[in-house]
Amino acid sequence: MRVLGVDPGLTRCGVGVVEGVAGRPLTMLGVGVVRTPADAELSRRLLFVEEGIEQWLDEHRPEFVAVERVFSQHNVRTVMGTAQASAVAMLCAARRGIPVALHTPSEVKAAVTGTGRAGKEQVGAMVTRLLRLAAPPKPADAADALALAICHIWRAPAQNRLQQAVARHTVNATKGRTA
Numbered sequence: 001m002r003v004l005g006v007d008p009g010l011t012r013c014g015v016g017v018v019e020g021v022a023g024r025p026l027t028m029l030g031v032g033v034v035r036t037p038a039d040a041e042l043s044r045r046l047l048f049v050e051e052g053i054e055q056w057l058d059e060h061r062p063e064f065v066a067v068e069r070v071f072s073q074h075n076v077r078t079v080m081g082t083a084q085a086s087a088v089a090m091l092c093a094a095r096r097g098i099p100v101a102l103h104t105p106s107e108v109k110a111a112v113t114g115t116g117r118a119g120k121e122q123v124g125a126m127v128t129r130l131l132r133l134a135a136p137p138k139p140a141d142a143a144d145a146l147a148l149a150i151c152h153i154w155r156a157p158a159q160n161r162l163q164q165a166v167a168r169h170t171v172n173a174t175k176g177r178t179a
Contacts, residue, residue, distance in 0.1 A: 001156065002029070004062035005148030006053065006089040007141045008070070010081035011038055013049050013089075014141030017060040018131070018149035022157055026150060028131040029060055031142045042084070049085050053092045065093040066152035068144070069102040103151050108144070111151040123147050 001021055007014030013034040020026035034052030036045040057065075067090060070083045093100045106116035112126045124136035124143040130150060137143040 001064065001153055002060065002062045003064045003066050003149040003152045004056060004060060004093075005145040005150075005152070006065060006067045006086075007144035007148060008068060008082050008085035008089055009141060010036055010042075010045050010049070010085050012139060012141045013052065013085050014139075014143070014145035015053065015056050016137070016142060016145035016149055017056070017062060018146060018153060020153055022154045026131055026153060028133065028146060030056070031137045031146055032056075033139060033142050046084055046088055049088045050092060053089050057092060057096060057098070062098060064152060064156070065089065065098050065100045066148040067100060067102055068108065068148055069104045071104065101152050101156065103148055103155070107155075108147050108151045111154055112147045120144075 002017065002019045005014075005016045005018065013036075014032075015034060016031040017029040018026050019029055034049055034056075036048040040048070067086050070079060070086050090100050103111075109118040109123060110116040112118070112130065113122045115122075118126075120140045120143075124140060127133070127143045127146045127150065128136045131146065137146060
């Protein structure tokens with residue numbers, strides 16, 4: 001499974017591609033940050049994010065895109081920019097027919113470090129260890145994107161089984177039977 005992880009942001013949008021399957025060593029295929037000038041108009045910044053993500057999709061051809069689920073923050077301006085960058089990433093994937101999964105920050109931290117309250121340094125250290133890298137990816141947005149991809153690879157099999165079970169139950173319930 002090849003996954004593009006996206007840590008959305010308007011100034012720095014972390015991107016990272018990881019390949020592998022749950023239970024086996026994973027391989028990092030690329031990591032980076034799509035940057036936009038803080039003084040540019042919002043529409044131009046979103047266009048820069050779109051162009052950057054499209055380049056990553058062209059180069060790495062992921063099977064899935066994992067995006068950090070936007071959560072409420074005290075700073076409305078920050079959360080709006082994050083949500084807009086997140087929507088751009090989802091749109092780019094949808095345009096190509098690539099499935100998108102959303103993962104919460106605490107879900108990603110728990111998957112990678114074992115605790116949903118891990119700090120940026122812990123996430124970076126575990127990403128470095130899990131992908132057998134010489135040093136933690138910089139900036140933290142890049143490490144977070146890799147953590148998103150790792151989380152999806154590890155959690156997707158269980159999530160897919162759950163979704164299939166729910167779908168079977170729904171089909172059986174509409175036929176008047178229970179699963």
